[in-house]
Amino acid sequence: MNVNREVWILAEHREGELEDITFELASAGKRVADKLDGSLSAVIFSEQIADMTNRLASHAISKIFIINDSSLREYTTEAYAETLSRLAQERRPEIILCGVTPFGSDIAYGLAARLETGLITDCVSLDVNDDGLLAGEKTVYNERLQAKIICSSVKPHIATISPGVCDVRLPKPGNKAEVVTLTPEPFSAKRYARITGTVRADLKKIPLDQAEVIVSGGRGIGGPEGFDALEKLAELLGGCVGASLVACDNGWVPEDRHIGQTGLIVSPRLYLAVGISGSIYHAMGMKDSKYIVAINKDRNAPIFRLADLGIVGDWRETVNELTDHLTEIERDS
Ligand SMILES: Cc1cc2nc3c(=O)[nH]c(=O)nc-3n(C[C@H](O)[C@H](O)[C@H](O)COP(=O)(O)OP(=O)(O)OC[C@H]3O[C@@H](n4cnc5c(N)ncnc54)[C@H](O)[C@@H]3O)c2cc1C
Known part of the structure; x- marks a missing residue:
């Protein structure tokens, strides 16, 4: 042609x-x-x-x-x-x-x-x-x-x-x-399928390695209740919750959330590492994420070497502020 x-x-x-x-x-x-x-x-x-x-x-x-x-x-x-x-x-x-x-x-x-x-x-x-x-x-x-x-x-x-x-x-x-x-000629050939409706995906059921946004928590989250806050933030961002091996081993989140060398390899558009130190094993599972944001109270935590944006401080403060802000945006839109 x-x-x-x-x-x-x-x-x-x-x-x-x-x-x-x-x-x-x-x-x-x-x-x-x-x-x-x-x-x-x-x-x-x-x-x-x-x-x-x-x-x-x-x-x-x-x-x-x-x-x-x-x-x-x-x-x-x-x-x-x-x-x-x-x-x-x-x-x-x-x-x-x-x-x-x-x-x-x-x-x-x-x-x-x-x-x-x-x-x-x-x-x-x-x-x-x-x-x-x-x-x-x-x-x-x-x-x-x-x-x-x-x-x-x-x-x-x-x-x-x-x-x-x-x-x-x-x-x-x-x-x-x-x-x-x-305005093209009308299409008259047989149609083999018809869309009868659309259903919004349940973000909690999306496999982690297909998620575009992952809010991931580690030992610094302190317990399963903290993960409820991460879940809420992930939902507002249209993403899923992930975790370090420690958080999974502690039973705070299911094993299928485990990211790292011995877990899932992910590369979302946005990876939010919350209360995660950034061990080499964890990094192997998330280092190829497009944009990495880390929240950690220890300014020397290795995760900051991988991060595009680092926030030093208590995770609760930042996560709550972000959640409130996104909730407000959602309410106004
Ligand atoms: C063979 C092998 C394979 C492994 N495979 C994996 C793997 O696949 N994935 C994996 O994740 N790990 C893996 N590990 C474990 C790994 O070595 C680390 O122990 C683990 O990743 C640490 O998890 P963490 O970052 O959640 O915890 P920690 O290393 O304990 O880090 C917790 C972080 O939270 C911060 N923090 C605490 N409180 C707060 C607060 N209030 N606000 C903000 N920050 C806070 C701390 O400053 C700290 O940096 C493996 C280990 C081995 C030996």
Whole structure:
């Protein structure tokens, strides 16, 4: 397929609120678009675009394709992947990037199959090689190896990017984007699945290694009651509670919360280490977290060497203050 030097990202939103993955895709997309001397566009399925276009434009997106069709109000893989593949065949982008999310991954597989092109899944970084081919890096064999996969010359190149691996660029509020609203041909082929409802996940049941925010407690918490306070904070942050081995061994939290060399290896966006000294064994399970905040009354605690932000003091004071503040924000929103 002859292509335009356009990189597309599949924007994601929930009830009109853009999801973080959209801005991460925009950052990754902008980098590869610059390498190709091309431009960055976003495709968004929505009937209500409201102020989403301004936010997308502020993240270096110069063109926004809005697919506005009431028959696509209900998500199905077939209808969305087919609509996007028709658009790609017509407009011929060079690269299409989707998030490693239920929505992004689902569409990416269907899209690659329809366009008869390759797909690099679960990338942790992306680049364009000297031949102008998209190259994605991903971890394989249970995170023991890093593989670099280079797309063939068949285009468009498609890749999915894991959440939390791309730094989001600072938005430039004045940027403008061209907005193209499209009403595609109605999708008439058989739909194999129908969404009958959505259920919010119970955060307490999310496996720790999939949580985006972890509030983790150690011996310094002093007992099971202290973990109730951490639970409340975790809930307000949309995360889960984790623990050091000592806290689990003391029976303050269940064993499946144990983080470290002999427990779970986690890498959330935010790891809040509360009353944890930061032993080498614990660090091995959380050091790859994107942003680490430590609260400890001992300013020499090793955890501060790993932390992006350190707070020296009694954990109760900080956790209570944070909880009150977040409760207030939630009440006002
Ligand atoms: C083979 C082996 C494997 C191990 N595997 C693991 C593992 O997988 N995971 C793991 O976590 N550990 C593991 N350990 C145990 C590890 O060595 C440490 O003993 C453990 O991590 C310490 O837990 P902690 O940080 O909760 O407790 P401590 O080291 O006792 O630290 C408690 C911290 O709380 C602070 N504190 C106390 N009161 C307050 C307060 N009011 N406010 C703020 N801060 C306060 C203290 O200053 C201190 O820094 C392993 C050990 C061995 C030998």
